[in-house]
Amino acid sequence: MAKPGDARPVFLDLFRIRFPIGAIASILHRASGVLLFLALPPLALGLEMSLRGEAQFEALRSLLPAPWRIVIGTILAWAATHHLLAGIRHLLMDVGVGSALGTARASARAVLAIALLAALFAAWRGLS
Amino acid sequence: MRLFRGQRAWLVQRISALLVLALLAAGGLALLLGPPLDHARWHALATGVHGGPLIMLLFAALCAHAWVGMRDIVLDYVQPRALRLSVLTLVALVLFAVLVRVLLTLAAHFAPPG
Amino acid sequence: MKLSIYRFNPETDDRPRMQAYEIEPEAGDKKLLDVLMRLRTVDDSLSFRRSCREGVCGSDAMNINGRNGLACLTALAGLKEPVVLRPLPGFPVIRDLIVDMTQFFAHYHAIKPYLINDGPPPEREHLQTPEQRARLDGLYECILCACCSAFCPSYWWNPDKFIGPSGLLQAYRFIADSRDTATAERLDYLDDVYRLYRCRTIMNCTEVCPKGLSPSHAIERIRLALLQRSS
Numbered sequence: 001m002a003k004p005g006d007a008r009p010v011f012l013d014l015f016r017i018r019f020p021i022g023a024i025a026s027i028l029h030r031a032s033g034v035l036l037f038l039a040l041p042p043l044a045l046g047l048e049m050s051l052r053g054e055a056q057f058e059a060l061r062s063l064l065p066a067p068w069r070i071v072i073g074t075i076l077a078w079a080a081t082h083h084l085l086a087g088i089r090h091l092l093m094d095v096g097v098g099s100a101l102g103t104a105r106a107s108a109r110a111v112l113a114i115a116l117l118a119a120l121f122a123a124w125r126g127l128s
Numbered sequence: 129m130r131l132f133r134g135q136r137a138w139l140v141q142r143i144s145a146l147l148v149l150a151l152l153a154a155g156g157l158a159l160l161l162g163p164p165l166d167h168a169r170w171h172a173l174a175t176g177v178h179g180g181p182l183i184m185l186l187f188a189a190l191c192a193h194a195w196v197g198m199r200d201i202v203l204d205y206v207q208p209r210a211l212r213l214s215v216l217t218l219v220a221l222v223l224f225a226v227l228v229r230v231l232l233t234l235a236a237h238f239a240p241p242g
Numbered sequence: 243m244k245l246s247i248y249r250f251n252p253e254t255d256d257r258p259r260m261q262a263y264e265i266e267p268e269a270g271d272k273k274l275l276d277v278l279m280r281l282r283t284v285d286d287s288l289s290f291r292r293s294c295r296e297g298v299c300g301s302d303a304m305n306i307n308g309r310n311g312l313a314c315l316t317a318l319a320g321l322k323e324p325v326v327l328r329p330l331p332g333f334p335v336i337r338d339l340i341v342d343m344t345q346f347f348a349h350y351h352a353i354k355p356y357l358i359n360d361g362p363p364p365e366r367e368h369l370q371t372p373e374q375r376a377r378l379d380g381l382y383e384c385i386l387c388a389c390c391s392a393f394c395p396s397y398w399w400n401p402d403k404f405i406g407p408s409g410l411l412q413a414y415r416f417i418a419d420s421r422d423t424a425t426a427e428r429l430d431y432l433d434d435v436y437r438l439y440r441c442r443t444i445m446n447c448t449e450v451c452p453k454g455l456s457p458s459h460a461i462e463r464i465r466l467a468l469l470q471r472s473s
Contacts, residue, residue, distance in 0.1 A: 017305070026444040027395075040194060051170075088149070094443075099443075204400065207399075
């Protein structure tokens with residue numbers, strides 16, 4: 001990238017770059033990680049509530065009004081599934097399993113698809 | 129084992145990931161194998177001699193993992209020094225608060241039999 | 243054939259613009275570079291680098307329809323029109339499709355891309371077994387075209403500190419060489435949050451390498467070598 005004071009243009013318009021499937025799985029790995037980070041404080045508070053007593057434990061299930069519960073539940077189901085699977089994919093690639101381009105493309109596609117299915121499943125369960 | 133300055137974060141990320149995976153798998157299995165989860169069963173599990181420390185370990189691994197990941201994001205996208213320091217401090221404070229909260233919660237309810 | 247090409251002349255332009263071209267390829271034109279050369283007979287102000295025109299020199303790397311590649315290896319058949327040509331992403335533009343590769347080569351020089359051997363010089367030559375030689379396959383063929391580094395998000399965000407896929411592939415080429423005795427120093431240099439560990443195994447590098455090499459695999463091997471050393 002250009003240094004400060006360097007007037008020369010730099011082409012880096014991300015919307016005009018065609019990203020391979022692995023890059024899409026990767027940026028979503030990062031985005032889902034941020035979502036899960038944001039979920040940590042509520043999770044810690046939820047743990048505290050769940051142990052405080054039977055009433056609080058039961059109240060956890062209906063802490064949020066229905067539309068929010070479903071939306072947040074769906075997003076978190078997607079984020080957790082995507083992050084976990086993409087993470088396993090990377091751990092395997094670290095030790096040389098599936099790190100050839102063809103397999104890496106296939107596993108990236110699988111991660112994206114399964115995470116989407118998990119989100120759909122969570123939404124369906126929330127709605128029914 | 130010698131840990132180097134660049135490798136350490138990478139290793140922490142990998143080891144914490146493996147820990148989270150193992151603990152989630154064990155926890156999921158424990159929940160699935162037993163009867164449906166109600167408060168009594170959850171309380172017994174989370175305050176037990178194994179459950180309590182394991183939940184603490186899970187949160188410790190989650191926070192370590194989140195720290196490395198969030199720091200990577202900051203190192204990539206946040207270039208101005210002052211802003212970078214503020215964001216990193218904020219992330220560290222949040223994770224520290226989570227750990228303290230979980231530790232206090234688990235300690236308050238910790239009830240090993242006998 | 244329709245093309246849309248990134249134009250920037252530092253002497254006359256404040257900002258880059260896209261220019262549309264239309265030209266009929268002739269019977270002998272097989273690769274994108276052939277059409278670019280023909281375009282230059284129409285518009286001699288159009289600037290790009292090229293030399294060998296057969297994928298050996300690595301000078302005509304550019305962003306072709308959103309992906310980095312060599313114009314001389316990109317077949318005209320199957321190219322989506324208009325063919326959009328832009329300079330390598332993340333590199334400062336000198337003029338049109340010509341980018342400043344100074345930083346890219348600074349990283350290359352920093353990994354000491356030459357054999358280091360402190361031992362007594364052999365009488366004739368350093369011999370290698372066929373197996374030792376085979377470990378350099380997939381590493382030595384890099385032509386330094388920068389397609390990979392200019393397609394790597396980690397390199398875009400930290401081009402001054404992250405060595406990038408090309409430099410790391412080259413670094414591993416000498417780490418893997420049985421004749422090189424500087425492995426420890428090389429690993430010391432790479433063991434850094436920025437230089438090596440900015441890589442997130444996105445694999446964009448391997449996706450676009452016009453020589454079919456896998457920098458991501460080389461990086462994976464460097465990480466394992468560091469792990470082995472520290473355990």
